[in-house]
Amino acid sequence: MIRYDALDALPVRGALPALDDALEGHGTAVLVAPPGTGKTTLVPLALAGLLGEGPRRRVIVAEPRRIAARAAARRMAWLLGEKVGQSVGYTVRGERVVGRHARVEVVTTGVLVQRLQRDQELAGADVVVLDECHERHLDADTAAAFLWDVRQTLRPELRLVAASATTDAQGWAGLLGGAPVVEARGAAYPVEVVWAPPVRPVRPPHGMRVDPALLAHVASVVRRALAERDGDVLCFLPGVGEIARVAGQLGELGDVEVLQVHGRAPAAVQDAVLAGGGRRRVVLATSVAESSLTVPGVRVVVDSGLAREPRVDHARGLSALTTVRASQAAGRQRAGRAGREAPGAVYRCWAEAEDARLPRFPSPEIKVADLTAFALQVACWGDPDASGLALLDPPPGGAMAAARDVLAAVGAVDSVGRATERGAALARLGLHPRLGRALLDGSGLVGAERAAEVIALLSEEAPREYGDDLAGALRRARRGGDAYAARWRSEVRRLRAVVSGVSHPPSRISRPEVEVGRWDNASEDRQVGLVAALAFPERVARVDGGSCLMVSGTRAEIGEGSGLRGADWVAVAVADRPVGKGHARVQSGAVVDEGVARLAAGALLEERDEVGWDRGDVVARRVERLGAVELAVRPLRDADPGLVRGALLDGLRREGFGALRWSPEAGVLRQRLAFLRLHLGEPWPDVSDDALHARVEEWLEPELSRARRRADLARIEAGEALARLLPWASGEAGRLDELAPERITVPSGSRIRVDYSRPEQPVLAVKLQEMFGLQESPRVAGVPLLVHLLSPAGRPAAVTADLASFWRDGYKGVRAELRGRYPKHPWPEDPAGAEPTRHTSARLRR
Structure with a gap:
């Protein structure tokens, strides 16, 4: 008997006429109803015509969680005075209670997506209610997009209702083609x-x-x-x-x-x-x-x-x-x-x-979650990048690219992202594609029973007391009497049935590695490890004491006292990143060996020649590696010259061109060229490290092509090589000594070296007496030199770039300070008109 008293007390009843009008006129509607108004229970019964009013329809209600789907079905059945499975039933993963005459079926959104993949027309359904849209679960967003696609292309008569207590009503209305928004007033108490x-x-x-x-x-x-x-x-x-x-x-x-x-x-x-x-x-x-x-x-x-x-x-x-x-x-x-x-x-x-x-x-799951399963669903739907689907938020490009990489690795999609026969089979399993791959391939290796047991263990995190070793957790689940063990056994039965009903497309595992008898006779622990490794091939890891290095390159710490520490290899099933740590931490995994690692992560196995700069020299070796893990290394003789050249260049970048042989003259040449580049520009070459690396073929290539190790670099005469960069073609190279001479002649007749180490203003260090009579500071390339006037003992007495000003203003103070200390040297009152000399006064008198 229908409980009309309970139904009449539900506030959403007042919104039913507007909802009927919206569906009759537009075919879609957004229902906004506060909690407790009856949108989850009364609305589906009314739409199905189970309350004696309106046309008889078959209604599917999609809930985001299994517990909600069961509860909603039971509540509706109670309101009708029936048992679940008569007029109202439910289907969740691993459980279906739906009678032949059921008019309302409550399903999880995941089940609905699977059903749409099998039957895009959703035959027999007249109305679909997507409940709790505001939660923005990925399956719910996917189901909504698929349903709108079905309505637009195959079944325009299919009615859709997006229902929620708190949601972006206008956003959903726009997504459903301008659907009317129907609001129900709540009767919530303060x-x-x-x-x-x-x-x-x-x-x-x-x-x-x-x-x-x-x-x-x-x-x-x-x-x-x-x-x-x-x-x-x-x-x-x-x-x-x-x-x-x-x-x-x-x-x-x-x-x-x-x-x-x-x-x-x-x-x-x-x-x-x-x-x-x-x-x-x-x-x-x-x-x-x-x-x-x-x-x-x-x-x-x-x-x-x-x-x-x-x-x-x-x-x-x-x-x-x-x-x-x-x-x-x-x-x-x-x-x-x-x-x-x-x-x-x-x-x-x-x-x-x-x-x-x-x-x-x-946060909408589509923005933050792993999109591998979503990417497979849309690929099977025929829209690999989801660009043609009605989604409130587009999937992030980076997350979709990462998802497609995973799908390609397990053979679920082809080179352009379309679902393969294997991908379609994986999508039908109702599992994450990683677990689906392990179930299909693992069944062929260790048998459907063992594969189903391990995948059921990986599908839901086991209680902490089960430990971090999957093989031990499996044995505990078998004998356990707790709620987790009961759910695990139920899931094993479901998976066993599912895998037996799915045709097995070609495996991604290379046939030489697969001797079925070998795995049939393997220990249980080894079989568990194999299935776990098939699910997470990039997390196969070699153990090194208290940590392990995954083939993906991620390092993870293994907990104290864990049995995984004693293994050589492990397959990491669950890992997280501890607070304040830069590495991961293993939460659960299984012991494997190198053979299993090679089998599961075979796509990452390669042997290659590696030539690089390490510890100050060229190191050449042939390396067999599984992703980031080195399996075997041996020295490489007669390495490829191109690889050697690259290693030498890398060494020069790391350690600078000081690895070459720089004579004093070569060092000065580089300084002179830097000076000319700064003040005159082209055609004088840029000789900074970055520029020299960019033009290495032009000046260093002949010597570099003959080098094989660091010692060969040390024999390269840098000055001779650097001279190749001089502007010979334009003839300007011949003016090098004119524009940036190594030495200049001072009034005393001495040829003094110019210091170009500061290219902004080179320095001329000369004894003060040798500059008598010179009115202006010497210049090179039009740039006045910074003159360091030295005392007779060779110490700086004054620094100036304006000799005339110094003779006029600064000389008197220097003369007063030094003439008593160096009486044998001339200190004329008029230095600008005095005779320059590099000798003492006594020698001048002779």
């Missing part, structure tokens, strides 16, 4: 906001890490809420680990029951949370309780202010969830849970001043 920040500062989240001090504070706020308010308490935490820690800190709460709800929670626990009744409860939940689910009895929400979002570290080839500050939209959703059934309160574990600085909405 919710009082209580700001409850920690007394002392806590460290911000980093990676998966949450400051234990914050979790202790959240537990204390839960206790405070229990004391100050009536009703059940719903506490939001970012992940399963944080839920377990807060539950442990709450301990015994007397008559209060503590429940933990998350995607991994057993179905019985999920049912108990959603059933309500009985004694007072504290429900510790992840974001699965933000929307789609109504937890009865809740009057208080405690919000940690944290959430988990996917992130990809493309530089290290790692992807994982990371802890972030929850958005303002998520905060509103969470707070609304306290006002579903009566006035309530939300305790926010942060300061009011911080609230305005929070992001407005969660």
Whole structure:
């Protein structure tokens, strides 16, 4: 019997006529309805004609999470007075409860994408409701894009509804071809906001890490809420680990029951949370309780202010969830849970001043997540770069390029990004393409049962107590009686059935490496390692003490006491980056050997000649390497001359041209040329290091082509080589000694060397008496020299670029200071008119 009293109490009923009009007139609609209004339950029943009104239709409702899909189906069945599977059923990964006469089917968005790939027309469906669009999960965005494509090209009669409590309504309306926006008024009760920040500062989240001090504070706020308010308490935490820690800190709460709800929670626990009744409860939940689910009895929400979002570290080839500050939209959703059934309160574990600085909405997964699975889906859809799909946000180019590289490596796409037969098979598995590849290829090597066991273990992170060794975790899952082990066994059965129903396109593994009997007889640990390595070939790593180097080039630390430390090679399944560290850290992996490494990462195996500059000389060797890992090295004789030349040039760049033989004359030549280049420009050559490297073929090539090592460089006469750069063709080279002479003749007749080490203004260091009678400072190339006038002992007595001014103003002071110290040398009162000399006064008198 239909429960009309419960249905009539749902506020969304008032929006149904407008929704019907929108679908009849436009075929699409955006439904904006606050939490608790019945958009997830009443709307699909009404659209299907199950309430005795309107035409009979078959409706598919897509939910972002399995727990939400099950709960929505059960709630709708209860409203109809039926069991699940009659008029309303559900399908999630590994579970289908849908009867022959079902008119409403609730599915996860991932299941919907798979169904669209198999049947693009979505035969039999009349309406599709995409629920909780605001969460912007990648599968939901993909499903919306595919559905719009289907409506535009194949089935214009297919009706689409995008439904959410808080969303960019206009954005979705535009995406669905200008769809009408239908708003339903909520009947939410007032919710009082209580700001409850920690007394002392806590460290911000980093990676998966949450400051234990914050979790202790959240537990204390839960206790405070229990004391100050009536009703059940719903506490939001970012992940399963944080839920377990807060539950442990709450301990015994007397008559209060503590429940933990998350995607991994057993179905019985999920049912108990959603059933309500009985004694007072504290429900510790992840974001699965933000929307789609109504937890009865809740009057208080405690919000940690944290959430988990996917992130990809493309530089290290790692992807994982990371802890972030929850958005303002998520905060509103969470707070609304306290006002579903009566006035309530939300305790926010942060300061009011911080609230305005929070992001407005969660980050769309398409912007931050690993796009490998998305790239395969759009390739199978026929739009490899997703340029023709209706998406609120385009996929980032770099992330798509990285995804296509992975797909190409496993043979899922061809050279232009189109899906291959193998790619289509991988897409049908309902797994990440990496895991799908390992399941298909691993089944052919170790058997479907073992491959399915390992892939099920890799599909969902095992509890920490299972350890970081996948082989040990596998054995524990087999004998385990916990919720994880139950889910693992169910997934093994699903994968075994899936792989048996998929034709196996050609493997990407080279046939010489594949002797099936060899792997059938291998130890279980070795088989586990092989399957893990097939899933993550670029994370195969050679162990070196407490760390390992992946073939991708990423170094990762292995934890103290881990059994992986004793191995020579490991396949890293899960890794993260610790706070403040530049390297990764292994969370789980499997022991492998070099044979497995070569097999799994064979695409990265190469042997090549490497000639380079190392430790001050040319090193030539033949290297066999697996990506970044060197497997074997031997000296290389008769190395390719071009490679040797490149190594010598690299050495000159690192160590400078000082590695050549520079005679004093060669050094002076370079200084003179630098002076002329600075003051006269062309055709005089630039002789800076960068310029000489750029023109190395013109001046150094003959000698460089004969060199093989550093000692040969030291025998190259730099001056002779540098002379090749002089402007011989124009005839200007003949003016070198005229424009930048090595020496100039001073009034005494001496030929004094010019110091060009400062090309801005060369220096002439000469005894003061030798410059008597000279009215102007000497010039080279029109530039006045900086004259260092020396005392008879050869020490600078004065520095000037204007001799006339010095004779007039500065000489008197120098004469007064030095004539008594050097009485044997002439110190005339009029130096400008005196006879220059390089001798003493006594010698002059003779």
